Amino acid sequence: MSDQYRVTFVGFDADTDGQNAIERLAMKLGVPKQKVEAFTQGKFLFGISDKSKCLKQAKLLAIYGLQSKIQEVPSSSHTANNNAANERVFEALDYITSSLIRIEEKLEELEQRIDGQQKTDDDKEEEQWQSDDLFDELDLDSDPKPKSKKLLYTLLSILFVLLIVLGFSLAFPEMVQF
Known part of the structure; x- marks a missing residue:
């Protein structure tokens, strides 16, 4: 050239x-x-x-x-560097997107498991109606405590914060130095 x-x-x-x-x-x-x-x-x-x-x-x-x-x-080396940086950004965004999709799939699986467990628990209670008299005398909490999604939301918020930091560092590498 x-x-x-x-x-x-x-x-x-x-x-x-x-x-x-x-x-x-x-x-x-x-x-x-x-x-x-x-x-x-x-x-x-x-x-x-x-x-x-x-x-x-x-x-x-x-x-x-x-x-x-x-x-x-100036030669096209500057343009090539910009293209390489853009390519890295797109690869990172692709990885982030695929990670979010996997997380969403796992959440759906967990919700289905929780719903399935609650249905089977309800079915078992209906089958054991005769033995409930024995447990009525005991002070047991038969209702399972609802599972908190606090940990899940905390992990998702940390993930989004890290994604934002990654995007910012890739978009403005001269401003962010680790």
């Missing part, structure tokens, strides 16, 4: 009227005057191209009294 360059504005020649030069260049290039004015304020007039084309563009600007310089555009 060849190096890429871009032409940037430096200033006007000493004997050049800025407005006149802008108008003449806009007319020559067939672009609006505002675009050439934006070029003199730091925007780009020409796209990224190879060095020989940028030299021709700089010569054209010099004919109309605009001083310019050619800057090398």
